[in-house]
Amino acid sequence: MKIIIHVKGEDDNRPFTKVFDYEKSNEFIFFDSMDIMKNKISRNLKLNINETLALFAGFIVVSLNEKKSINYIQKNISQLLLSHQVLIGVPELLRKLTFLVTTDFFTDKEIIIESPIPSESVLRNLH
Secondary structure, rough: EEEEEEOOOOOOOEEOOOOOOOOHHHHHHHHHHHHHHHHHHHHOOEEEEHHHHHHHHHHHHHHHHHHOHHHHHHHHHHHOHHHHHHHHHHHHHEEEEEEEEEEEOOOOEEEEOOOOOOOHHHHHHHO
């Protein structure tokens, strides 16, 4: 499986691309990493940008394997993390994420996520 993430932040940040590429045989390493990041969050430690992107990629992989829709993924990914759970600057660097997911199991998918890390004030205004 290959996940290419095109990352666009605020206007003063240069866009970049991150690639997660792994074989079925070492998939457990990818998902063990997800557990480590969830554990880190539960201990009130903040995720860096690479950990944040890996957590999002893991959520997408699990959701697609469970045959969840793109709409479901776009709606629920922003509920994974809040701004206080990531290092300073991470939400500003991750304003728009475009995931290109390629695997043998399903047709290539493109998933676009706008503002995946909402601030607490945004969430309070929604409720």
